[in-house]
Amino acid sequence: MEEYHRHCDEVGFNADEAHNIVKECVDGVLGGEDYNQNNINQWTASIVEQSLTHLVKLGKAYKYIVTCAVVQRSAYGFHTASSCFWDTTSDGTCTIRWENRTMNCIVNVFAIAIVL
Amino acid sequence: MMSDSAKDRALHSLRKKGGLSPLSGLEFHRREVQARSKDSVSSVSYVDEPSQRDEISRLTVRMENTYQLGPMKHFPMVIINCILKDVLTNYLQEEKYKPELCRQMTKTLSEVIKTQVKELMIPRYKLIVVTHIGQLKDQSLFIGSRCLWDPKSDTVSSYIFRNSSLFALASVYAVYSE
Numbered sequence: 001m002e003e004y005h006r007h008c009d010e011v012g013f014n015a016d017e018a019h020n021i022v023k024e025c026v027d028g029v030l031g032g033e034d035y036n037q038n039n040i041n042q043w044t045a046s047i048v049e050q051s052l053t054h055l056v057k058l059g060k061a062y063k064y065i066v067t068c069a070v071v072q073r074s075a076y077g078f079h080t081a082s083s084c085f086w087d088t089t090s091d092g093t094c095t096i097r098w099e100n101r102t103m104n105c106i107v108n109v110f111a112i113a114i115v116l
Numbered sequence: 117m118m119s120d121s122a123k124d125r126a127l128h129s130l131r132k133k134g135g136l137s138p139l140s141g142l143e144f145h146r147r148e149v150q151a152r153s154k155d156s157v158s159s160v161s162y163v164d165e166p167s168q169r170d171e172i173s174r175l176t177v178r179m180e181n182t183y184q185l186g187p188m189k190h191f192p193m194v195i196i197n198c199i200l201k202d203v204l205t206n207y208l209q210e211e212k213y214k215p216e217l218c219r220q221m222t223k224t225l226s227e228v229i230k231t232q233v234k235e236l237m238i239p240r241y242k243l244i245v246v247t248h249i250g251q252l253k254d255q256s257l258f259i260g261s262r263c264l265w266d267p268k269s270d271t272v273s274s275y276i277f278r279n280s281s282l283f284a285l286a287s288v289y290a291v292y293s294e
Binding site: 035037040041044045048049052055056063064065066067068069070071072074076077078079080081082083084085086087091108110112114115 | 179213215218219221222223225226227229230234242243244245246247248249250251253254255256257258259260261262263264265266270287289291293294
């Protein structure tokens with residue numbers, strides 16, 4: 001009979017760790033900035049790419065999907081929802097809300113385990 | 117002026133096996149009340165409670181090798197596009213933006229799209245459906261995403277719907293489970 005060994009110590013996705021990582025990325029890119037239509041493309045790309053890079057550095061066997069929505073702060077409404085079909089013991093999600101005086105930012109991280 | 121502090125609850129991964137779906141709803145709704153503005157809070161509308169039985173069963177699951185290198189059947193993106201277009205158009209064509217309605221609508225749309233995509237019964241694929249609805253006015257926003265996956269087997273599809281008072285963006289991510 002073959003033994004099945006788990007390589008990682010913890011089971012499931014560590015949402016707190018991901019939360020901290022992404023929050024730092026967003027603070028670094030958007031901190032102190034005001035909403036600017038010319039830069040928003042670049043900022044969103046930076047946030048998402050930096051988050052992905054840091055998540056990969058954790059070294060866990062996961063596929064990641066990171067989405068980022070940056071909305072100008074105004075009197076108008078915005079709603080987001082997500083629905084997932086996956087293995088709830090190994091996969092997970094984490095959502096980060098960040099805001100400043102001129103904009104709101106929502107980052108979603110979805111992590112799907114790769115079974116090695 | 118700082119708004120009232122908002123509760124922020126992230127969705128935690130569930131402990132129940134069987135691929136049951138967690139549904140998370142997040143909303144930003146801002147209403148001008150005289151000179152103040154208020155943030156509404158994020159809320160989780162459906163979460164399964166963990167059960168003790170699952171703790172035990174989680175530890176004893178063993179998977180055998182399938183010796184399969186890639187998906188037998190790829191995800192039909194054309195059909196997904198049609199599903200997205202139909203669902204968004206049918207649900208939102210006649211609607212005007214109303215905060216309560218759209219709050220519920222995002223969750224409903226995510227569930228409906230996910231159910232329809234599941235009915236295609238493509239084996240070994242995990243799904244993520246993300247929906248955004250916003251009021252169509254003069255504000256500016258930007259939505260982007262990046263994925264770290266195997267591009268040969270995993271895909272994404274999205275559709276934007278607009279009418280006179282609102283816009284909606286729905287995306288479906290399909291990830292092959294190796």
